[in-house]
Amino acid sequence: MGVNLSVSLGSLRLKNPLLLASGCCGYGLDMEPYLDLERLGGICLKGLSVKGSEGNPPPRIWETQGGMINAIGLQNVGVETFLRDKAPHLRSRRTAFVANFYGHSVDEYVEAARMLDGEPCLSALEMNISCPNIQEGGIQFGTDPASVRRVTEACRSATSKPLWVKLSPNVADVAAVARAAEEAGADALTCINTMPAMAIDVERRAFRISNKIGGLSGPALKPVAVRVVYQASRAVKIPVVGIGGISTAADALEFLLAGAAAFQVGTALFVDPGCPYTILEGIAEYCARHGIENVTDLVGAVQDGAPMPRCHE
């Protein structure tokens, strides 16, 4: 068919627009029984922090209609152990690894970015800003443009690798947050992280997960994610990486058409670890059928008239 699936995110070229989402594919190697990592656009690794974290006590996950809630608590081995024990195994794989990282203060973010900056196997760093800022009363970094700007700027000067900022959907005006990240030097935006959510076991009158609140992911979240991708990609010039509920080629195409230059697959991997192949085949088939030579021609290609948002309902 000769469809060209490769995409560029700024200076970073990917074989195709599909990446595995952070937290849904471990440190990459756990996927190898199921996927040839070199056939993927890239792999976003489980969120890392300077000191690592043992994560939240169980239960950590609960299923909801069309989705799931998780509060893993960002369990991770810590940057140092990652660099020592995991990264060396990744270096031989010819694919783009993206290190997802977080902190509870600007300093922790900066230190993680600085430590990861030297690792040759990493093609980019992805900042998870949906974390409570412990120095500022536990409000999430990602919910306020000023603090997004501050933490992004700080990390920007700590690394020369492409820096992606992963946005939370839990904001009133995602365009403002997107612009703040762009102005602070982000190379790309990942949209979206999970949505804060809760479930209660009515028989036991207890929270379904130990942390009470967790993050909603999966197909239930998709329409919110497509909307955020559309709004964010129209607010900035840097590329947007779409994510949220993608399970099929049609889902992925929705994100590309809405404005995503690439996309990530998370929860769908739990249901079928081989779904990236099906998605990529479906995209190639769609392009061939529609006479599209370069998948990049689809980016933001939804027929869009004048922006005229009226009331919902």
Place this chain on the structure above:
Amino acid sequence: MGVNLSVSLGSLRLKNPLLLASGCCGYGLDMEPYLDLERLGGICLKGLSVKGSEGNPPPRIWETQGGMINAIGLQNVGVETFLRDKAPHLRSRRTAFVANFYGHSVDEYVEAARMLDGEPCLSALEMNISCPNIQEGGIQFGTDPASVRRVTEACRSATSKPLWVKLSPNVADVAAVARAAEEAGADALTCINTMPAMAIDVERRAFRISNKIGGLSGPALKPVAVRVVYQASRAVKIPVVGIGGISTAADALEFLLAGAAAFQVGTALFVDPGCPYTILEGIAEYCARHGIENVTDLVGAVQDGAPMPRCHE
């Protein structure tokens, strides 16, 4: 069984905690082939505005996994026509009717509230604040505590009926919005309205609904709504009316346990107009089985430890 299902929302007493949600039961009368309105706690009528609205062009709805997106565009006959043609038929029904209303400026809100204030069949007024404020660049009233306070205060002085404020989930800090509404004189908070969402037809490369963005409702939204109810009810002293994806008694009980003093059923009416009966029977059965005499004993009764929100994921 002798379970007492009646609840009080401030000065307003309801036969039971179940209300039909605004926009999902017309002006009440459309439900009469399916439901005896007098067996319900109350009925929230389709959102009214001073001048009425013809609504958005079709297509107006789209189904998503576990939910649906709508952009009806708040089609309504206008307050005057409502008062003249619809309200007289409601007066004979012994149930609580709640007029949902909206505007595009503070003045429009106030005028609608003032006009509705005199109608005897109305037990309360519910403000839909998920509307773009045309005088302030189209930002929704409901997304910023200051404008919530302003519009609520203005309506507060325009009516002596109980005033409910219906919150949008699309905010970073719902507790702040909830407190603003409470301080401005709201008698109750309805949580939540729909979540902005989008869907694209990839074959036609066109938006699924004419307004591009619509509101997500239904089971997919439920875990977000439960979380908002939990957060809002812990932030204020006034009662919270829970709503979002309730289809079964277990769903409704989740909202009560999370902190809702009453709840509304919307999208589930589309799937089964008789579901309020099933839900009420299920709640009575649950109370009987758990030895609960008053449904109000369930409100906020989830086992809650110290508030210790950690990272998700």
Place this chain on the structure above:
Amino acid sequence: MALRTYRVVDNDRTGPYSTLTLQGEVAASEPGQFYMLRGDWGADPLLGRPISILGEDVEDGTVRFLVKEVGEGTRRLCALEPGAAVFGLGPLGRPFPLPPPGAAPVALAGGGVGVPPMIYLAGRLSAKGLPFRFFQGARTAADLLCLEELAGAGTEPVLATEDGSLGLRGLVTEPLAGRLGEFSAVYACGPEGMLKAVQALCAGRVPSYLSLEARMGCGYGVCLGCVVPVERNGRRTYERVCAEGPVFEGEAVRWA
């Protein structure tokens, strides 16, 4: 009225079509009305699907539908096995107004999944001794539906296929156009293109009744999701396909 549980007693599958016979509490309906149908699955897909009544036997408690698989909801409906549960709300919507006794024959034009309600209408007209002619159009012979029912309906149907593989070659509106003068009214249900052609053909000459499709939320008038623009007495408004329709006078319909 209430959502009722039906059992599939028969599912006759041919290609993408299933003729489903459901058993349960069946309220008497009129041709043109529909049910909202849903199987016993979870919240995906969530909403019922509007499906026209093909026929019913109120005493037996059976009602029949012809469903074409076009997406997830219809795929699942078409795959139901005998014994499976189906939740149905109906009959819903305003039916075709029947011609007055003694009127000149009426034309029935059906295409695709617009054929089933026309079959129901044909049967009702036959039973009342009201004269009609049935026109059915399709892409190929294989896409023509309900040919046995039509053969039994008393009058010879006029068939047209785009590829000429059965009946006349071309669109079904062509033979209809040629004979329009014979009819006191035209009733149509089918793809939008066909309905538009019928509307244009009849405009100012003979009353037409078009049964429209729209994506539906509730099916019974409360969500305002299914509206189409109509113009009555020079005033343009939105009307609900599920409540004011699905049958509209051709003169009023404005299309979205």
Place this chain on the structure above:
Amino acid sequence: MALRTYRVVDNDRTGPYSTLTLQGEVAASEPGQFYMLRGDWGADPLLGRPISILGEDVEDGTVRFLVKEVGEGTRRLCALEPGAAVFGLGPLGRPFPLPPPGAAPVALAGGGVGVPPMIYLAGRLSAKGLPFRFFQGARTAADLLCLEELAGAGTEPVLATEDGSLGLRGLVTEPLAGRLGEFSAVYACGPEGMLKAVQALCAGRVPSYLSLEARMGCGYGVCLGCVVPVERNGRRTYERVCAEGPVFEGEAVRWA
């Protein structure tokens, strides 16, 4: 490994239990391993359900499971008709470590949906000529599972019911306690209460291997959703039931 499509070739239902036989590409497994199973439904429910292997015939391409209906996912699995498609990922997880040849007999303790993997283990031990004794506990006689398979397994099982309606009256750990000295190891799978009792009983006396349950996201180690606290060499950490487990040494398990 990949998610594969299987066909239901048999579904033997008794009360809330279904013994499902699936046909497709079956990779050789070990007792204690499981599959993530899901039917051909939409996104509700979304995730597969972990179900232990009851038995398999790799050459025939069949694998068997015993599923108890406790919620929506198992309700749908139990309702599958022969011919229906099931998506399965497996075998997953670490199996029970087999006793070394020549070891003293081992005890197998199963309760509820913990019985199926123990049946598989019993069959494997028999085939290898390794001696064992099977203990099964349940609330009533009607809740005892797989009695025919057990009868065919060579050694007389020890049965206990809480109401005494079959076998000994009381918990299954009581007869096990009395005979603990006979065994070189105890293998257990069942409700948490039973596993805790086995753990306590064996502590410091005989090695125990407990197969744990947890709510699972992925089933293959990437989501970190299924962890349990364990303690090894004085260090407490979380380990994944799907990857380091489901079988853990009793000495290490700390419970949530």
